[in-house]
Amino acid sequence: TALVELTDVSKHYGNVRALEGVSLQVHAGEITCVLGDNGAGKSTLIKTIAGLHQHDGGTLTVDGEETRLASPRDALDRGIATVYQDLAVVPLMPVWRNFFLGSEPRKGSGPFKRLDTGLMRRTTREALLRMGIDLRDVDQPIGTLSGGERQCVAIARAVHFGAKVLVLDEPTAALGVKQSGVVLKYVAAARDEGLGVVLITHNPHHAYLVGDRFVLLRRGTMVGNHTRDEITLDE
Ligand code: ADP
């Protein structure tokens, strides 16, 4: 069964039909790309899957169970992690602190017992290495990393903390060709770790490089929903 399935989902803002009759499936070990120009409904779709708002019509199922997501925390508790374009990082904080932000291990029993920051540093380095990211200095402020590297850290973080579904909001939008390639490599690595990935992009080329399924939105409606086999040009 699909990790996440939207069936005939709609979302209206007043009389703006931001989404109308959208259906898609997110499967483990697959990348579902959502394509569309500005105003197509991509952000609205993300908000529905990330628990930022609730849909008006249709059904959303997570792990086979029909549901409505009450909040981003609720979505995360169900294994849905979202990485936004303007990553919620604290630029002056070291990479390893950002890695654990919101998921800090509990302090030891004594009131003055400190967190094992050495272990947190090692864990960060290993989680990044697992994805093929060799970042030697996890003490550097995360703001010194490039936009692409920050995306990679965010992806590794979702994998490390056990997300089942990873929603990526235009991860390559602000990046050049080379950085985009690097980020897409880690998107594929997350898929290879068994996550179901939703890749939101307006770049068909990037989608085709890594995607397994392709959903095309236009002005809130779904004008295409295809597997890779269905759009492959050769025999
Ligand atoms: P995309 O992310 O693909 O650019 P959006 O999901 O942001 O598209 O927007 C889809 C449509 O819904 C657009 O017409 C947009 O103007 C409208 N819209 C989005 N959010 C709101 C809102 N909070 N209030 C009113 N209209 C909105």
Ligand code: ADP
């Ligand atoms: P994107 O292209 O990434 O969707 P936008 O600039 O279109 O970004 O939208 C930024 C935010 O403003 C989103 O949260 C979107 O839902 C909201 N928004 C978009 N269009 C409208 C609108 N017409 N009225 C109110 N909010 C909107």
